[in-house]
Amino acid sequence: MKYFGSGHGACPGCGLPIAVKTVLNALDGKVFAVNSTGCLEIISSQYGKNAWGVPYIHSLFENAAGVAAGVEAALRAMKRKDEGYVVVFAGDGATADIGIGTLSGAFDRNHDILYICLDNEAYQNTGHQQSGLTPPGESTTTTPAGKVLPGKVGRKKDMISIAVAHGVPYVASSSVGYVSDIRRKVKKAVKFEGAKYIQIHSPCVTGWGIDGSIAIKVARLAVETGLYPLVEFEHGKLTSVRKIKDRKPVEEYLKLQRRFRHLFTHEKGKEMIKLLQRFADENAERYGLDLKKE
């Protein structure tokens, strides 16, 4: 692998290298990579074991969007923009929680950057703590399923809508389960001048409690149940949706993962599964996910 590869220390089945390689290949390595602190950074940027074949920078947990904005401003000022695209790779916590300030600033100023949120739905690098993108019902180490609580209570933050609300030209969701979808969206995104946001659902084998061999299957089930709709907004308008032929019940997705296993035995589990099904149904309604039968 030319742009990202030998030396990285990701777990077998981890979605991160799949997403990163797909993005870098889609852009032929013409990339300035900006990475927030997190799993990807730790598995790829140890001194002496750099796995990146493109110029790479990691500064802090919560400032990747700001650093990227600075790289972009410098390239603009020094007439070097044709060298490559400025692409952020940040986790869900770095994006939706601690780094949302710099992200909002970069969106607001509409810097010509592509922001990739690698969404594995918790702080996985530090051992599976809940983030703003952790879905309800997930048992994490900071929202553990206990005698009273059935895991996380509350919603998964709707970063897609938050990005769209900033008026940036291109916003999309994608999934490691569909690499051709990632490729297509990345190629399309960089055609837009300004800030672009793509949120990629990415399985974490240790955090989710799945075997590496079923990571792609689980990622696809998130899409097939309607829990992770793959959508695309151009200039604020919904322009494409990945349709689902026979939308599966959310249980099929949940039951494969340790993080949701308690929902099938917990006193409040049924209620939580019902809530998750409702969210999936709402997604289907909102985005028109269901392929209507003739």
Add this chain to the structure above:
Amino acid sequence: MKKVVRGFYSVAYSVKLCRPNVICAYPITPQTEIVENLAAMYANGELGEAEYITAESEFGAASMLVGASAAGARVFTATCSQGLILMSEVLFNAAGMRLPIVLVNTNRALSAPLSIWNDHQDSMAMRDAGIMQVYVENNQEAHDMIPQAYKVAENKKVLLPFMVCMDGYKLTHAYEPVDLLEQEMVDSFLPPYEPAAYMTTKKPLAFGCYAPPHIYMEFRVAMQQAMERAKDVMLDVFKEWAEVSGRDWGGHITVDFPDSKIFVVAMGSVVGLLRKVVEELRNEGLSVGLIKIRTFRPFPVEELREALKDAEKVIVLDRSVSFGYEGPVSIELKSAIYGYSSAEIYSFAVGLGGRDMPKDFLAKIIRDVAEGKERPGFAFKGYQEFEEVIP
């Protein structure tokens, strides 16, 4: 060309002459007019190809400078107080990444209670960041320091952020005649920035690696070595500046009346007033001299040892306090001259949060020390006696 300008403009105009590629800032009193001046220059097309970006916070501004500097740009920001503290995580990081960012800190107190007025508590909190700190006495020195800051920071023997500290209000808002630099002079003194390493797709490098225990310490030792080298690089640059500008601001410290028995040590704008006070006290027959510390980081250890080796009493006027101990300049000075001077050290924290320090107040402190009315050690001066009421 001499012009009467405010401190803000003396900085902004000098920054412009240094031809930065990227300026990012967030407004905060009393820094605001520096960046407003730069924004106006940008709006009028006077900053060449530079990008001027108003950030969403000081944290964001500093973050953008990290990216821009790593991409090979010459960068600038200004801030103070809460803004500097908000930047601090990024600035520690930038120093570790060895990025030659230049910033101006318009010294202001820290909250709580909220205070927009001047002291040195903000920059002192950044003491251990790995950032060079120089304190200026007046707006001409602030104006002159900007090109020198870039030249030192960008020197391949150094490569560390450089913070020019100027007293908020006392300097920023003051109108003073400033001999404004000429573009040609600055261009010949400060060549375009040639980064030792930068982000480019032509030669991909990784910046901001993580370092396990087997290698982390070496990076930090390298920072200390860079600071040590910065001492000499600064002296060379200061000397060159004196030659090309005709204004000699001295080395890491300046010493007035080196043969005195008593010395007053201070940093920043109060030095100007202290000169007058010392002159008057000497006319009264007091053997008192004045030491202005210009460079706080790297700390002028050897210079202070030499200057104070025969001193009997040293009065340190701190504009800050390390709660639970004493003023940071005093702490450092004591540590520097330990074993090299038998002088008694009188450490005073004065002028916190803009508390006035009139001439008579400063003269009384010195006179009292001279007459044996003060004991060596630490005390606050210039506050009203009070009783704290905890409900």
